[in-house]
Amino acid sequence: MARNIRTREGGRREEIATAAARLFREKGFSGTGMRDLAGSVGIEAASLYNHIDSKAGLLREICFRIADDCSTHLRDLEATPGLDSLRRLESITRFHVRMWIERLDEVLVATNEFRSLEEPWLEKFLHERRIYMRQVEGIISQGIREGLVRPLEPYVVVLTIMSAVRGIEFWHRSRKNVSAASLEESMVDLIVNGIRNDTDGTSDTHGPALP
Amino acid sequence: MARNIRTREGGRREEIATAAARLFREKGFSGTGMRDLAGSVGIEAASLYNHIDSKAGLLREICFRIADDCSTHLRDLEATPGLDSLRRLESITRFHVRMWIERLDEVLVATNEFRSLEEPWLEKFLHERRIYMRQVEGIISQGIREGLVRPLEPYVVVLTIMSAVRGIEFWHRSRKNVSAASLEESMVDLIVNGIRNDTDGTSDTHGPALP
DNA sequence: CCTACCGATCGGTAGG
DNA sequence: CCTACCGATCGGTAGG
Numbered sequence: 001m002a003r004n005i006r007t008r009e010g011g012r013r014e015e016i017a018t019a020a021a022r023l024f025r026e027k028g029f030s031g032t033g034m035r036d037l038a039g040s041v042g043i044e045a046a047s048l049y050n051h052i053d054s055k056a057g058l059l060r061e062i063c064f065r066i067a068d069d070c071s072t073h074l075r076d077l078e079a080t081p082g083l084d085s086l087r088r089l090e091s092i093t094r095f096h097v098r099m100w101i102e103r104l105d106e107v108l109v110a111t112n113e114f115r116s117l118e119e120p121w122l123e124k125f126l127h128e129r130r131i132y133m134r135q136v137e138g139i140i141s142q143g144i145r146e147g148l149v150r151p152l153e154p155y156v157v158v159l160t161i162m163s164a165v166r167g168i169e170f171w172h173r174s175r176k177n178v179s180a181a182s183l184e185e186s187m188v189d190l191i192v193n194g195i196r197n198d199t200d201g202t203s204d205t206h207g208p209a210l211p
Numbered sequence: 212m213a214r215n216i217r218t219r220e221g222g223r224r225e226e227i228a229t230a231a232a233r234l235f236r237e238k239g240f241s242g243t244g245m246r247d248l249a250g251s252v253g254i255e256a257a258s259l260y261n262h263i264d265s266k267a268g269l270l271r272e273i274c275f276r277i278a279d280d281c282s283t284h285l286r287d288l289e290a291t292p293g294l295d296s297l298r299r300l301e302s303i304t305r306f307h308v309r310m311w312i313e314r315l316d317e318v319l320v321a322t323n324e325f326r327s328l329e330e331p332w333l334e335k336f337l338h339e340r341r342i343y344m345r346q347v348e349g350i351i352s353q354g355i356r357e358g359l360v361r362p363l364e365p366y367v368v369v370l371t372i373m374s375a376v377r378g379i380e381f382w383h384r385s386r387k388n389v390s391a392a393s394l395e396e397s398m399v400d401l402i403v404n405g406i407r408n409d410t411d412g413t414s415d416t417h418g419p420a421l422p
Numbered sequence: 423c424c425t426a427c428c429g430a431t432c433g434g435t436a437g438g
Numbered sequence: 439c440c441t442a443c444c445g446a447t448c449g450g451t452a453g454g
């Protein structure tokens with residue numbers, strides 16, 4: 001609201017980008033034609049090019065918006081004082097869960113279709129993703145050293161956190177008798193409990209810093 | 212070995228199917244051309260049709276082979292006596308982890324490209340998947356009733372188990388300083404510990420049947 | 423297993 | 439924002 005006033009110019013571009021995210025998600029990047037996209041916003045294919053540069057550009061925007069949002073969250077989190085590594089991991093998990101709940105189209109496209117990125121961009125995207133995962137892996141390693149996280153292979157823990165949330169794809173449209181809030185709590189709970197070190201027996205609050 | 216003798220007829224078809232799984236995984240179903248596929252087995256596109264019916268048929272075979280293997284494993288497991296629900300869930304988890312380690316191409320195609328299945332088949336595939344997930348959900352519900360599994364939303368637990376293993380996609384080709392065996396143990400451990408009910412404090416063996 | 427080729431569709435441009 | 443159209447590529451067939 002309030003941003004829908006004067007949506008005449010500029011709003012069209014956003015409308016196309018939103019429709020593209022949805023179509024790329026449903027049919028894949030190479031399975032989506034510009035005529036599909038044009039039809040879904042009610043114009044002819046040629047008219048799209050008054051608003052966008054290329055099909056590749058649409059994909060690029062989606063992928064890097066998601067990548068940027070992830071690294072921004074992580075940077076903000078690193079700058080927040082007073083959080084132990086387990087709480088940091090919970091925050092990261094919750095951030096991903098919410099992205100998958102609230103922005104499914106974009107997140108799925110960035111996850112599944114990034115391989116269709118053209119070449120300086122594909123490498124850049126993979127690089128940023130690698131950096132991100134290494135930072136999260138660092139937090140996990142720290143958690144293990146502090147005794148807050150179970151002593152598992154840190155690399156495997158990152159992979160598991162990042163992919164477990166993909167289950168949310170199935171939840172969408174399926175039975176909504178599980179609410180978004182309940183889904184979020186169950187999944188964060190499940191993941192955080194999977195990694196938390198419970199040797200001391202505490203179960204629901206943050207673990208103490210063992211020597 | 213021993214199956215590569217007399218690979219003249221029939222072996223060609225298998226070679227094409229294997230190459231198709233790989234290409235469909237790397238470039239997507241609609242991103243893969245029959246000329247790509249032909250080139251990867253060293254013949255012309257037209258020659259493929261002496262061995263296969265259609266591009267769609269190749270996808271269909273991959274998807275249903277995976278679907279069948281999953282439901283066969285589950286049926287065998289249900290017929291195995293003496294396993295509590297937590298052990299059954301561990302067996303299912305381990306089965307999926309191994310599929311993702313050993314048969315990445317096929318599993319990824321069945322997971323990501325099934326949407327390109329044509330119509331009586333797409334519905335059939337989705338139906339079988341729904342049935343499978345409901346059965347697993349049933350085991351989880353039973354585990355919760357018996358006190359072996361933490362009291363979470365069962366539907367969310369199925370989703371999480373089935374998607375957590377997708378992290379293995381990243382492991383492939385990346386740094387193999389984590390061995391397949393170590394990956395398998397860490398991931399099964401992480402998932403099973405995430406769902407196990409630890410109210411009694413036991414940590415590494417199977418939980419007792421609480422009243 | 424090949425050459426030659428089919429009609430359809432692709433992303434995108436010209437010009438208004 | 440449209441009509442008209444470009445060259446390239448698509449899955450697949452004919453015929454040998």
